[in-house]
Amino acid sequence: MKKTIPSSLLLIYIVIETISAASATEVHTGYFIDSPVTGLYYQTSSELSGTTNKGAFNYRSGDVVRFFLGKDENGYLVSTLSGQEVITPTLTTTTPSKSINLTRLLLSLDSTPNDRKEIILASKMLSDINFQQQLKNIDLNVLDQSTKDLNLNLVSVKEAVNHLNQSQQYIENNFTSNEIIYHPINKRLEHIIIKKKDSQGRLCAYDLKYRNHPRSSPPFGNIEYTINKTHLIQYPSVGDYFNGCFLDKTKSLSSEKTHISQFKHWEGLIGCANTGCTRNDLNGFSLDNYNDEGDWKYRTTAMNFDPETELFMEKVQGLGPNEHIKHQNQSEKIIFTYPKEKGKNIPFEGIWRQTQYQGKTINSYCLLIKQGVIFQDPEVKDSCSQNEKHYVLNVTKKYPDMWWINNENKTAHLEQMNLLVRWYQNGNQPQHTTWEYLPAGEEWNQGILYRYRQTVQRQSDGTEEINTFTVSEFSKI
Structure with missing residues (x-):
């Protein structure tokens, strides 16, 4: 006798599927808040688009959203990130200085500077072709370099x-x-700490020439742990102790079990783990200026969480000397926390479109990364071909700073894509590149990878200044 599904169960199944489909297509309202911002153009991966009005934009669940300074997608790309209810400048980037500099830029473009309750972007200026040209050449990490070019x-x-x-x-x-x-x-x-600058304002560059040397220490460390109902269980790891810029390998961490009550006053993931975390538990910005048992803190601290990627970010930036601090106080660091299986599995093999900005020149390239080799399609097109046979030029030597392409498992680590690296041209000429990648989408593969080619100069006060001469955006096709 042929078995059939009872009509009642079939009806329940149909209702569940209908609800799921409706939920996926339902349009939500999110807000871009740096004060509510009016005049940002946005596009979503589900083909919604428009201009923010008092911060408001539309998106669907699972969307990746791109925000632009300008009237359409040809404007300056502010960020690409997962759609959610509230987006702030600190959520749009992985770097501390870029977060603050984006706020500086938005405030400077506000057409109503005497009323900061809302930022209304100066549309006439953003529609100017020459201004857009200059805007696309800036590196928001070092915005002050661009003030003369922007005339702002x-x-x-x-x-x-x-x-x-x-x-x-x-x-x-x-x-x-x-x-x-x-x-x-x-x-x-997994809890990753990346040092960007030490307290004296020296840049924390990872020298690729020595990365396999047994005595070499990177400017990043990690801690692994699990929180259950009663304890925080710490696993063996390299730890998070640094000497200036670089990891102190002598202070690695061993297994440890601590009762959860020891963390009841903590903020972030650990503090809310037992009760479940709200948006406010995992997002915030604060200006710290206090005495921490003899160590004065004068800094900004930002934390942000993306429910789609499950990435929790913390960014700390020193604000220089004050009446209590006599040293440079320019340290910067990034902290990423995420489920262990995600952060070391960013798929980089495949086809990428590179858009490179240098001076008044904009060039686009279609690249194929495969088995540790980078190929280029010699034909310049509006869109990149999906046919791998078109990628015949081996241009691997042009990207010696893209050091993760030789990873054995063919995926990159999040820290690898968020470092300042030092590499060498012709064997002995030091070069510098800062990589920046903010994951977007559930698989972490829909973000924009930034490559900043730079020079580094030591200043008379011992700090180091970075100058960007080429900016590239890589989008995976």
Whole structure:
């Protein structure tokens, strides 16, 4: 006798499928808040587009959203990231200085500078072709280099920091919710720390020439742990102790089990693990200026969480000397926390489109990365071919700084894509590249990879200044 599905079960199945489909197509409203921003153009991966109005934009669940300074997608790309209810400058990038400098830029483009309750972008300026040309050449990490080219009166770092602090209060007043967006309990988490600058303002560059030397120490470390209902369980790892820029390998961590009550006053993932984490638990910005048992802190601290990628970011930036601090106080670091299986599995093999900005020249290239080799399609096209046979030029030697393409498992690590690296041209000429990658999409493969070609100069006060001469954006096709 042929078995059939009972009609009642079939009806339930149809209802569930219908609800799931409706949820996927439902349009949500998100907000770009640095004060509510009006005038940002946006596009989503589900083909929604428009201009933000008092911060508002539309997206669907699972969308990746791109924001532009300009009237359409030909404007300056601000960021590519997962769609969610609240997006802030600190969520749009992995680097501390770039977050603050984006706020400086938005405030400087505000057509109503006497009223900071809303940022209304100066559309006439952003529609100017020459201004857009200059805008696409800037490196937001070192924005002050670009003030002359942009012919723009930039607001100060101090004003931007105070504004971000006020924006955080606005978010807390208007977007506080008890909805649980993440349950980190019983997940094996990896906690990556990347040093960008030491306290004296020296840049933390990873020298690729010595990366396999047994005495070489990288400017990054890691901790692995799991939180259950009663304990935080720490696993063996290289740790997070640094001497200036570089990891102190003598202070690696061993297994340890600590009762969860020891962390009840902590912020971030650990603090909310047992109860479940709300948006407000995992997002925030603060200006710290206090005495920490004799070690004065004067810095900004930002934390952000993306529910789609499950990436928790923390960014810390020193704000220079004050009446309590006499040294340079320019340290910067990034901290990533994520489920262990995600952060070392960013798929880089495949076809990429590179857009390179250098001076008034914009060049586009179609690249294929496969088995440790980078091939280029010699024909310049509006879109990159999906046919691998078109990629016949071996251009691997042009990308010696793309050091992760030789990883054995053919995937990159998040820290590899967020480092300043030193490499050598013709064997002995030191070159510098800063890589930046903010994962987007559930598989972490829909973000924009930035490559900043740079020079480094030591200043008379011992700090180091970085100058960017070429900016490239890589989009995976």
